[in-house]
Amino acid sequence: MAYEKPIPLRSRGNRPVRPPRPRPPAAHRVAIVGAGPTGVYTLAALLRLAPSRLHVDIFEKGSAAGPGMPYSADMNAPVMLSNIASRELPPVLTSLNDWLRGLDTSDLARLGLRAAEISDEAFYPRLALGAYFTAQMSDVIALGRRQGHRIELHLHHTVTDIAPRAAGVELAWRSPGSASKALYADAVLATGHRWPDRTCAGGAVLHSPWPAEKLTRLPQQRIGVLGTSLSAIDVAVTIASARGRFCEEGGRMRYVAQEGREPFLLSLMSRKGLLPEADYWYDLPLPELPRLAGICAEVSGTEVSGAEEGALLDRAYRAFVADLQAADPAWLAGLGGPDVPCDAFCHAYFAKRLAADPFDWARANLVEAEETVASKTPTPWRSALLRAHELFEELIPRFSDAEVAAFHATLKPMFTDCYACVPHPSIKRLLALREAGVLEVLRLGQTTGDDSQITACAQGVSVRHGGQESVFEMLIDARGQRAMTLADLGFPSLARAGLLSEPLRFDAFVLPLSAPCAGRIHCVALPALLQRHPFVQGLVNASEMGGETAEMIAKAMRKTALKSG
Known part of the structure; x- marks a missing residue:
């Protein structure tokens, strides 16, 4: 039987039955x-x-x-620095600097900071960002x-x-x-x-750098560190800080080893054997690259057709070089000009640094970087590369598998090098360790990316590079995730x-x-x-x-x- 009207609610005794309250929607x-x-x-x-x-x-x-x-x-560890300036950090509810300014002196001290050090350009200890x-x-x-x-x-x-x-x-x-x-x-x-410990094919154990506290207790004197980025620098600085101290003398950083401590040597190593450059000034927002940004806008929200598959990387590279020519033609000319092929561009980008001693380059580069920060003067080509890596980040998910592999082999190392510049104190600490005779940088060459040249040996770990062999009591893998x-x-x-x-x-x-x-x-x-x-x-x-x-x-x-x- 069908009812055209709702069934009337009946009363219970003298109490009317109320309609049930609607339930709030489930969360x-x-x-x-x-x-x-x-x-x-x-x-x-x-x-x-x-x-x-x-x-x-x-x-x-x-x-x-x-x-x-x-x-x-x-x-x-307290000496480990974050790799982002405070002005770049997106706020959650409160900005990082406003939060820090709300702390008292003792709380700041526990984070390794003083009130006078809070600024938009500051790179803070990792523990401060964690807090x-x-x-x-x-x-x-x-x-x-x-x-x-x-x-x-x-x-x-x-x-x-x-x-x-x-x-x-x-x-x-x-x-x-x-x-x-x-x-x-x-x-x-x-x-x-x-980032766990792992054993490579040659039987050698590649130790994780985490937790950092274990680095302060290492008994070994000959320690190798795979990587030269900020993570590797932090490993070296943490180990050295447990065996001595850094101090400022006459505006210059020095490292003084503990008296009676056995001599030690830290070896940072990477394929190119280069140290990261010091952080340069750049304006925010970064200058736009209209040609490359146009390609991003064109392909956004669309499917890449079969005819376009494999062509996007080439189009993006040509647009990038055209934008770079407009931003800094003199610098691009030093790399081969606007017609330079993609693979040659990357080789030219690193050529001068590869020909120089990494520590000599770091000293000169630090002076230049400090001048740009003090005057707040951006370097056009660096700003263009920083913006370009953001735009390529939008495009990479749309690349074919072959294009992804080509990008990783050519442009990615250059972009990574540019955006992974490190805080100035990190470079100063490296130079201090070098002058103290406890740090070296090794160039492994392009054949060691698969760890095939790393094997276990009686003394610990053997690493072959450029026809030579280096032996370490311990090898730490700080190459990143x-x-x-x-x-x-x-x-x-x-x-x-x-x-x-x-x-x-x-x-x-x-x-x-x-x-x-x-x-x-x-x-x-x-x-x-x-x-x-x-x-x-x-x-x-x-x-x-x-x-x-x-x-x-x-x-x-x-x-x-x-x-x-």
């Missing part, structure tokens, strides 16, 4: 796996963009939420709860699997006292650096064959799942992104990825609300 369930800076930026962006209530579970296998491995007090992100995570969680969201932080919780199901994304985890699982509409995979696949991240369901409906290019951060799933898996895990996003390791990237992920989640929430409304 949108989000899991964030990893509570480092990317997780902090993602949560903060979610609070800004979410159109309705959230239920957010944050899983962190460590003991602190916010700093992640690169800025954790458990992993880093900032820890405080910001706490403030973001408190803000979300005041706004009516349910936000739960689960420390010492290790996520063991992330599995797409028809009803959503299922997370399984374990904690010291239990194990459980739950379904979510969105799972954000924000796990950061993974290695690229990984989804299968390497340790979640069995993400390693399953047939998981994805198409090859993973990461032009968006949502995994293209082959099976129906009511939820989404957002992968902003650094190791898995590096092949398609080789410059993704910075905090600016963490902020951008967190914002993009939050926008995708908010968009899905609005779509769901329209359907149910």
Whole structure:
């Protein structure tokens, strides 16, 4: 029987039966796996963009939420410096400098800072950034709860699997006292650096530099360090600081070894045997490169056709060189002019430094860099390269596999060198160690990238380079985060064959799942992104990825609300 009118509500005794109150819509369930800076930026962006209530579970296998491995007090030493000027760091709720200015003298001292050192151009200790992100995570969680969201932080919780199901994304985890699982509409995979000890094919153990505290207790006197970037410099400085001290005398940095200490020698080594340059001044925002930016705008949001496949890198390179010609023609002429081929461009970029002693170059370069910072005068070609690497970062997910390989072999080393300039104190410390006779730089050559020239030997580890052999008691691998696949991240369901409906290019951060799933898996895990996003390791990237992920989640929430409304 059908009723044309609603059934009237009957009373119970003398009390009328009230219509049931409408239930508030269920909170949108989000899991964030990893509570480092990317997780902090993602949560903060979610609070800004979410159109309705959230239920957010944050899983962190460590003991602190916010700093992640690169800025954790458990992993880093006080002498280790961050590689981002404070003016570049995207604020969470409060800017880094405003937060630091709110600390008292004793709190600043614990972070290795004085109030007079707080400035837009400053490079702070990693521990200072870690304390900032820890405080910001706490403030973001408190803000979300005041706004009516349910936000739960689960420390010492290790996520063991992330599995797409028809009803959503299922997370399984374990904690010291239990194990459980739950379904979510969105799972954000924000796990950061993974840097374990490992054994190479030649049987030699390549030791991780983390946690840094272990570097202060090493008994070995002949120590090799793979890498010459800021991570490798921090390793050398940490080891040396445990065996002596740095001091300023007459405006010059000196290193003084402890009396009675056995002599030691640290060897930084890389393929090219070059040290990074000192940080130069550049204006923000960076100057635009109209031709290269035009290509980015042209291909944004479109599918690359079969006819275009393989042509995008060449077009982008030619546009880049044309923009560089307009920005700094004299510098480009020194590299071969506007017609220089892509592979020759990279060789020419490094040629003068390869012909010089790395420490002589570092001394002269430091003077030049200090002058640009003091006068706030940008170097046109450096600013152009910094902007170009951002634009190529947008294009790389759209490159064919062959283009990605070609980019890694040609342009990537140049862009990496340009954006990975280091704080001036780091160069001064290197020069002090060199003058004290405890530091050298070795050029390994292009054949050692696969570690085939590294073998175990009776004295420790043998490294062959350029027809020579160097023997170390211990070898530390400070070359940076290695690229990984989804299968390497340790979640069995993400390693399953047939998981994805198409090859993973990461032009968006949502995994293209082959099976129906009511939820989404957002992968902003650094190791898995590096092949398609080789410059993704910075905090600016963490902020951008967190914002993009939050926008995708908010968009899905609005779509769901329209359907149910």
